[in-house]
Amino acid sequence: MRIILAPMEGVLDHLMRNILTEIGDYDLCVTEFIRVVDQLLPEKVFYRTCPELKYNGKTNSGTPVRVQLLGQNPDYLSENALRAIELGSQGIDLNFGCPSPTVNKNKGGAILLKEPETIYKIIKSVRDAIPKGNILSAKIRLGFEDKERALDVAHAVESAGANELTVHARTKLEGYKPPAHWDWIGKIKEKVNIPVIANGEIWSFDDYDKCKALSNCSDFMVGRGALAMPNLSQVLKLNIPPLEWNNIYDLLIKYSKQEIYGDKDKYYPNRIKQWLRYLKIQYPEADELFTAIRRLKKSTEIIDIINKTQQSNKPTVT
Numbered sequence: 104m105r106i107i108l109a110p111m112e113g114v115l116d117h118l119m120r121n122i123l124t125e126i127g128d129y130d131l132c133v134t135e136f137i138r139v140v141d142q143l144l145p146e147k148v149f150y151r152t153c154p155e156l157k158y159n160g161k162t163n164s165g166t167p168v169r170v171q172l173l174g175q176n177p178d179y180l181s182e183n184a185l186r187a188i189e190l191g192s193q194g195i196d197l198n199f200g201c202p203s204p205t206v207n208k209n210k211g212g213a214i215l216l217k218e219p220e221t222i223y224k225i226i227k228s229v230r231d232a233i234p235k236g237n238i239l240s241a242k243i244r245l246g247f248e249d250k251e252r253a254l255d256v257a258h259a260v261e262s263a264g265a266n267e268l269t270v271h272a273r274t275k276l277e278g279y280k281p282p283a284h285w286d287w288i289g290k291i292k293e294k295v296n297i298p299v300i301a302n303g304e305i306w307s308f309d310d311y312d313k314c315k316a317l318s319n320c321s322d323f324m325v326g327r328g329a330l331a332m333p334n335l336s337q338v339l340k341l342n343i344p345p346l347e348w349n350n351i352y353d354l355l356i357k358y359s360k361q362e363i364y365g366d367k368d369k370y371y372p373n374r375i376k377q378w379l380r381y382l383k384i385q386y387p388e389a390d391e392l393f394t395a396i397r398r399l400k401k402s403t404e405i406i407d408i409i410n411k412t413q414q415s416n417k418p419t420v421t
């Protein structure tokens with residue numbers, strides 16, 4: 104059984120990957136997407152999205168990190184995939200699920216689910232470009248407007264030579280609205296022989312259990328649930344309880360101590376608020392903390408509140 108940390112653009116960057124992989128038991132992380140249009144991107148673009156490339160493509164705790172590419176041109180995608188591998192990426196993931204209108208207008212992301220032939224060409228070209236020992240995975244949704252071509256797409260992914268397929272069990276039109284159609288992952292899994300990774304709406308052990316039964320998968324990818332419950336991978340693997348709120352405080356403090364591109368005020372306040380919005384789903388206490396820092400714009404002020412409220416939350420020793 105593998106639990107993979109999902110790519111989440113603007114949310115799950117290397118700092119968050121470090122925090123989550125240190126407490127959790129993740130088998131792999133996939134980076135936010137790198138958009139490929141019409142050039143071989145400079146190395147600095149890869150290092151920005153995936154600083155782990157400087158450390159053999161692994162997080163501080165040793166979890167492998169795979170670069171995700173998004174684009175529509177087979178040649179440029181191939182060149183960039185090779186570059187990512189040469190820089191140390193642990194395989195390549197191709198994004199065929201992004202719902203962004205700008206990306207879709209330029210024929211990237213989920214719009215390609217309407218064209219299994221194009222998906223085939225892209226995967227084949229990238230597969231031929233990178234050395235055989237490197238895993239090539241594709242991440243899809245069930246379709247654009249409907250699920251009619253889901254099986255054709257899965258077949259295209261496999262026959263073009265991808266080694267793994269992640270299925271976010273919704274169409275582009277369904278966005279992020281529950282439910283995720285885990286039974287559809289099962290239908291896909293029946294038709295292909297490569298490992299299928301189930302994704303969408305796994306927030307708890309119960310969700311995982313139902314998803315496993317309906318999809319028949321043994322590999323799972325979690326995104327928002329991992330932010331809401333930082334030890335989700337262990338909860339799923341070991342059926343243990345979620346961390347206590349006090350432990351979450353320690354993580355918030357650890358996260359706050361990380362230096363961010365030398366410009367913390369530009370970055371940290373939004374990121375910590377964003378994380379608290381996810382934590383609120385699991386921890387009512389996160390709501391109070393969120394309210395306390397909501398209007399603050401300076402890192403130091405926010406960190407001060409987090410430290411103070413942690414002190415007042417600590418059980419008194421008598």
Ligand SMILES: Cc1cc2nc3c(=O)[nH]c(=O)nc-3n(C[C@H](O)[C@H](O)[C@H](O)COP(=O)(O)O)c2cc1C
Binds near residue numbers: 114134198304
């Ligand atoms: C804010 C946000 C950003 C995302 N960015 C990406 C991305 O860069 N690449 C990608 O393949 N999927 C992306 N996704 C989709 C997630 O990887 C995942 O498929 C989706 O959230 C469903 O899984 P979950 O219910 O476990 O969150 C993003 C989702 C969210 C909410």
